[in-house]
Amino acid sequence: MTRSIYIAIPLMFLLAILQTAVWPHFTIFGMIPSLPLLFALCWAVVHQPEDGIMWGFIAGLLLDLFSISYVGISSLTFVISVTAVVLIADTISDTGYLTMLILTVVGTLVYILSFSILLRLWGLSDSFNLILTLLPLLLLHAILVLPIYWGLRTVRRLFVNERVATTS
């Protein structure tokens, strides 16, 4: 794992605050996108899978602090979701925008399904109604992942170039 973990904590904290206090005032199709999940997925693909998984874990912990669900449930779903994406990404040689789009759809599907199952297991929900929100959430995530992917790719390129320049 790299030092990007130190970036993850303040970044995910910021995203958790946005997710709780800002996005509910500006919903799109009545939905709130899960930006922390999108950032974790993109970072896993762009940089290092282990880092992305760790980002997801941290994001989940911070989100659970503002949620009625038990601490650890979001972390678990984020880890499962990012792991699923990492496993698929491992089998693909080239990761462009289209691939990222497909990976995001898969990641969101796994996220919603695992969240529904875990909530049921922990007795916090007795239905799978969450699945009804899947289609608008997939669409929203598919739109939002592109600028996030572009941004993180740029950040990584700058970061790596800087390191190479420092080494030489």
Added chain:
Amino acid sequence: MNAPTPQRLRWIIIGTLVAIAIFLSILDSSGNLDSFFAFVRNPMTTILSWTSTQANDLNDAVDGPASLEEARLEIEALQTRIDELELENETLREVQGDYQILLDLVNRARQTPEISRITASVIGYDTSPSVRSLIIDRGTEDGIVVGMPVESSRGLVGRVFRTTANASQVALITDNASTIPVRLGTSRATGVLTGGGIGGETTIDWIDQGFQIERGEIVLTSGLGGNFPADMIIGRVSEVDRNDAELFQQSVVQPAVDFDSLELVFVITGFQPVDTSIFESP
């Protein structure tokens, strides 16, 4: 000893994180981490409260292009002084909005003087996509206890689910886990209201087939169970599902409260529960 391969290392990391997450959720569900998380949540809710206020202001600014356009036209006609008047007008409108909300709440309090309440501001909404809850700026320091009912001027909002020193999480009546004993206004039928979560419908189950339920009937808390005061408005019946082959009928309820636009709520800190002493053995 050989160093683990990258593949193996990855699975070790995933396994460790999954184990920690499961361990934390078990500890949290058993209540063992309450004081620790309350300590962590306290400073975070302060930031949350500030951010929520700013977001509210921004939202108001985004929602008001029509009045800005109107103001611009007036500025042309009445020149510089209108600027000041428009600003004053905007401020007064905001005050009027707050006043209206408070007036509604005070009226509600006046109708039921036997119930003691604390006013609280909504500072955040649940981050998880399926459970429905909101965060208010009152906690144990204000006398809030888990289980207290929460209402707005329009009706029942939910129950306090978790508390910290200066904030609380309120599980909404539309949440999947919410079950409330209810009574219908006209037919006097009783049943149990269950939330449907996001995308689901809030329904009343276990209604006796003998009752003729009408659409539009008002739904109230029955007070049975002692968790909620009796006769709190919940909403109206929007659909009736009656099948003679079944023992009970079901109704869909449209909640009276618009949960997305809540700003101020009442936490009910004390009320007289329905007297069930007749059921107690001598």
